[in-house]
Amino acid sequence: MGNGNGSGAPILIAGGGIGGLAAAYALSLKGFPVRVLEQSPEFREVGAGIQLGPNIFRALEKIGLKDAVLADAHIPPGQEMRDALTGELITAMPLGEAYFKRFGQPYGVTHRADIHAVFLNACRASNLVTLENNRKVADFEEGGDGITATLDDGERIKGRALIGCDGMWSRVREKIVGDGKPRVSGHIAYRAVLKREEVPDDLWRPDVVLWAGPRTHFVHYPLRRGELFNLVAVFHSDAYVEGWNAEADKEELFKRFQGQRPEVLRLLKLIETWRMWVLCDREPIKDWSQGHTTLLGDAAHPMLQYLAQGACQATEDAVCIAEKAAAQPDDLPAAFKAYQEQRYLRTGRVQIMARVYGEFYHARGVTAELRNQMLRARTVEDSYEGIAWLYDGG
Numbered sequence: 314m315g316n317g318n319g320s321g322a323p324i325l326i327a328g329g330g331i332g333g334l335a336a337a338y339a340l341s342l343k344g345f346p347v348r349v350l351e352q353s354p355e356f357r358e359v360g361a362g363i364q365l366g367p368n369i370f371r372a373l374e375k376i377g378l379k380d381a382v383l384a385d386a387h388i389p390p391g392q393e394m395r396d397a398l399t400g401e402l403i404t405a406m407p408l409g410e411a412y413f414k415r416f417g418q419p420y421g422v423t424h425r426a427d428i429h430a431v432f433l434n435a436c437r438a439s440n441l442v443t444l445e446n447n448r449k450v451a452d453f454e455e456g457g458d459g460i461t462a463t464l465d466d467g468e469r470i471k472g473r474a475l476i477g478c479d480g481m482w483s484r485v486r487e488k489i490v491g492d493g494k495p496r497v498s499g500h501i502a503y504r505a506v507l508k509r510e511e512v513p514d515d516l517w518r519p520d521v522v523l524w525a526g527p528r529t530h531f532v533h534y535p536l537r538r539g540e541l542f543n544l545v546a547v548f549h550s551d552a553y554v555e556g557w558n559a560e561a562d563k564e565e566l567f568k569r570f571q572g573q574r575p576e577v578l579r580l581l582k583l584i585e586t587w588r589m590w591v592l593c594d595r596e597p598i599k600d601w602s603q604g605h606t607t608l609l610g611d612a613a614h615p616m617l618q619y620l621a622q623g624a625c626q627a628t629e630d631a632v633c634i635a636e637k638a639a640a641q642p643d644d645l646p647a648a649f650k651a652y653q654e655q656r657y658l659r660t661g662r663v664q665i666m667a668r669v670y671g672e673f674y675h676a677r678g679v680t681a682e683l684r685n686q687m688l689r690a691r692t693v694e695d696s697y698e699g700i701a702w703l704y705d706g707g
């Protein structure tokens with residue numbers, strides 16, 4: 314740790330989602346005072362389930378939060394992919410002992426609110442982190458030895474640096490990268506969470522199950538030590554509502570999933586109210602730091618969720634930025650460049666490969682047959698090695 318970490322103004326973090334809070338806590342562990350400026354009236358996660366690959370557990374271990382995340386998580390015995398039209402098991406990946414032996418970390422699933430609460434409680438317990446609500450960062454100015462952020466009510470806040478953790482529609486990114494709006498993928502996700510007892514026994518599965526259909530897929534898995542059941546239905550559509558968490562149209566869902574297996578349709582019918590996400594991403598970039606400002610998480614590298622990695626990559630970012638800042642506390646612009654240098658090819662690869670996985674899940678006709686043939690031929694070891702580029706990181 315350098316000498317200058319605790320001196321001077323705090324590091325400002327715009328956005329208190331998973332990425333912002335993970336970064337705040339990781340920086341506080343290196344001795345930096347941090348102010349988190351969150352636009353919402355409270356720190357809270359909407360949404361539903363989130364999958365946690367071995368790489369996030371490796372990152373969480375470095376900041377001492379792995380056990381706290383595992384305490385609420387569910388550890389599925391396996392992952393499987395089924396054909397949504399025939400029910401055929403296309404491929405399965407056991408997530409038990411052999412998996413743990415290969416990757417040295419588990420595979421978990423958890424509620425977004427649960428992992429967000431772990432970061433929030435860790436930040437609350439740190440006397441170096443200040444958490445502030447109703448603080449929307451509207452602008453900022455570089456000032457030689459630091460940064461001044463301007464909030465939407467005109468208040469100006471001085472910081473030693475600014476980290477934009479303000480998500481897919483990042484205001485900070487707009488100013489330092491300026492690459493317009495995110496790319497709308499044309500894919501829509503409907504998400505819902507049921508209580509365990511609301512799911513008929515013959516439909517409840519402890520695994521992560523993905524039903525691959527023509528231009529659709531449907532994923533389900535338990536959450537919160539098995540007390541909840543998470544469902545995500547994804548399909549291609551031209552409907553477009555900017556932002557997240559809008560209420561969804563059930564009629565369109567059943568039209569898109571017509572003709573699929575009864576297990577799929579019975580589960581879809583259990584849901585009263587779905588929330589809808591219009592899935593967006595961006596092209597990878599390599600320059601997301603400028604002077605005393607940088608980006609982290611979805612603000613830096615928004616990705617489609619097909620590799621289930623947005624929060625995992627944001628947490629890896631958080632650990633990396635804290636390490637780089639601690640290595641050169643008196644030159645944060647250089648530390649931010651070093652952080653970006655270490656991260657951009659990895660996060661870019663996840664952005665690109667997530668698109669490829671989406672194509673794979675939603676294949677139709679002969680392409681779907683080919684997919685099934687290729688995946689059926691894999692051994693368990695093949696399936697581990699095929700994803701090792703991702704899960705060996707962190």
Ligand SMILES: Cc1cc2nc3c(=O)[nH]c(=O)nc-3n(C[C@H](O)[C@H](O)[C@H](O)COP(=O)(O)OP(=O)(O)OC[C@H]3O[C@@H](n4cnc5c(N)ncnc54)[C@H](O)[C@@H]3O)c2cc1C
Pocket residue numbers: 327328329330331332333350351352353362363364365448449450451478479480481483484502504545590609610611612618620621622623624625626627
């Ligand atoms: C359908 C779906 C499924 C997913 N599944 C997975 C999964 O299984 N595994 C996984 O790892 N990831 C998954 N993700 C991705 C993951 O949810 C995101 O990548 C992750 O939450 C990004 O975190 P973040 O902190 O960067 O951004 P966000 O969570 O978007 O947080 C941004 C925060 O900044 C605040 N903010 C915005 N603008 C301002 C401003 N100007 N000033 C102050 N505050 C501001 C917001 O209010 C918010 O609190 C999924 C995403 C979707 C849509």
